[in-house]
Amino acid sequence: MTLLDEFVDWYLDQHPVRADLLGADGYDRTLGDFTEEGFARRERASELWLERLEGAVPADLDDRIDHELALSYLRGAVASARWPDWRRDPAPYLGTVFGSLYTPFQQRLRPEAELVKAALSRLAEVPDVLAACRANLDPDLAAELLVTRGLDQARTARRFLTETIPGVVEDPALRARLAEAAEPAAAAFDELADFLAEFKAGGSWRMGEELYSTLLRERELLGYGAAELHEKGKAEWAALDLRMSEVARRLGADDWRAAMESLMDDHPPTLAAMREEYEAETVRARDFVRDHELVTFPDGEECFVLPSPEFQRPILAVASYLAPPPLTPSRTGVFFVPYTPDGFSAEQVRQRLRTNSRAQIPSIAVHETYPGHHWHLAWMAGNPRRVRKVFRTPYFAEGWALYVERMMHEQGYFTTPQTELAHLDCRIFRAARIVVDTALHCGEMTVEEAETFMSTKASLSPGTAKGEVSRYCAWPTQAPSYLTGAIEIENIRADFDGDLRTFHDVLAGSGGLPLGLARMAALGN
Template structure:
């Protein structure tokens, strides 16, 4: 595993440094077509080697095998030929995250950033060279274009603005100018790029990823039906709760009314989320539901400028698990600067006061922040590196239900909002599988999300764009939560020990998480 991780990090230095590995923070890596092709060949060789061996921890081995099987499957769906985000996200992450985490003195951070800035023109040139007009889809390219347009301000204003020392700040801003010019060039390129590919993955590859990477025992068609069944069951429950909220079983109308009670500004939204995060932590501590990692802290901050065009919901940045830090960031979903007052109002409505308790629980306590701060203490390095959203996002939704059971959502309004988030995740299963299996258009998907969950039309559009760009991720929330609930039902220990053990074992595919909870078991064939 150590040898594998050294190879893995050498091919992904941005990820390595984000995880807290030392020695990778001065480079972005090789984004040439030759490098991507060679990495695909190496992944196939590593998979064959690990499948042939039986040494080491069997869960570690099966975790890496599942990730490699997913990578080998995706070689026929090369994102580096399809999606500008492969290149943009690497640049944004490499330059933003170190200053957010601050694991090293500021002069060292600036020196590393300047070294990486020098490589940005080459990375963006590789993006222009590698995008294939026959594979890239217009929707995905437009999504990348929106993100690329934030590049100049991000490099010349946002990143230098995170530096305290005036001289270092000036040096960084000066070094950013050639990289910013490269972003200008990429924006012009993407704006004129004509392509005719599809974002639809297709049922065969989608199902293969579910079975081989996520280790689920079923494919896209069955997952789709599970989503529809879950939606129907939740719809019935929400009708009952809606009567207590508004006197009518129309839960959509009840949620529309509840969403009118929201903070008045984006900063007001952030401040209220910060207060709700503190309340969630205290509730979990009082109920003794988990063991808190020593030194953990969750900051509540505005979302990064570069992420605002493509991420319309709250999200979380974990502490680097290969470091000693236990500080994570709950990012509140600010809007891009160009949004109209009505678009800002719609964003505030989808972060209403009835919804905030569920979101704070999911993102912070005992959701992502608690889980990933706990995971960072796991003694198995590969479990700190590889985690699947089918556990991590499943965990976030599982703990929402847990805190409902514990009485955290103490009013009919917050209970209805809690159920609304769950039915939203059921709708995601339905839409994501239907989109990628060719059973739904983007317009139909947007309508579904706006009418089967309480999303504004603008938020629904952003959600569907995300599903098109990130197949199989959207179903992970409810699918993983149901699996974790199933595992808990057969566990004979205390609730706290269940949480500490299964979440502390990593962010494993749920079948491996169940084996880890029960002492390891035998490796999969």
């Protein structure tokens, strides 16, 4: 066993829910150690692994890429320990519980009885995990915005645990057993919600420019920091603004924002109809990609189009994707359509439908399914290198999905000025994300200013802009990954010597690498 194999084994052992969702065997009965001692032990071990791996660099190119991938993860983990999310935010605890219980039933990789047995074991650990959340949150570090997000999510837990999860179990006896076992976990969530409602948070969600830049350079392997990224976002926004104005004039409008506002009025009438239209567009995108021979399809791949899970709806206002677990033979993924929470008003639902208009649906479906996230992650799951199945960065994964939107436009998929404008709107939205995320975390923009920027510089409703900005505050450096990654991939493609299908197969098949390593994998140097 190599040192890198030992590291991957350690990582899976320390992150059992992540290991299970990746498809590793033997990790489905526990949520892991969420105590202060557990977090401290993992942080120290990451430092030691970094020291060990930095001292052994392989000569073979593919081995060196694998090695550098592990190092990039560890450098990011060590840097992030200076800004510990487990002391600042309920999300690490809540996300683990929700994901560990929902995803296995969604993926159905084991018999139902085994899934229920694993869920029962994890449900028994939920009170201890939430007790650790209460013990670990530091009033001087935790931010009110992040605590409020956690509170909103915690309030969905009782229904999720006692109704939603048992409701997906077909066997009546198993369903009843799961519902009964969920009650103590639901009570623990009720207790956590009461705790969070009274919690006095005095910390900040702002990461700061130093750590933000460190993560860009050392974890994402980009050759620049937050300030330069901010300027790149502004430049991209300005260039897209000019191009969109030209397309808007073809639609008879003087201003692209007004044109988009008009286009957004043509939307599916209901959330259910929105899901149906996304499903039809997913089929069309797959047929187009196949007919134009843009990629090679992995055997057995399939993508379902479903409503977003209830626990996601209070914190995520946009479409999302659940990948096939790469450590299994499965190539089945799920495109989640962004439903609103049950308590939303008719006007809030209408605004969500407007930001999923018929002009926008083609770009979003391409991004999430073919040849975006679903095709990429189903294809890369066939890569034999385990470390590349375990570690990937959104700067590649999200960059790839935005790259293919532009590529599909080049290939003739967006055939009307309406869909072209919506395609460009998706891209300028990502440029605005770069500007806002860097400005927020470097202390140059308030939440209110960011919400205004996103609702005026991109075609987001005020409600959607509010949800977006909340996400940026909670997840620093992620929002810029889309356009930053797309531009880097476009640059790699310009230097690639080969046809388009080969480029896509080689680059996407190399994994979800930091972009510097992706360039090495595609170009061989």
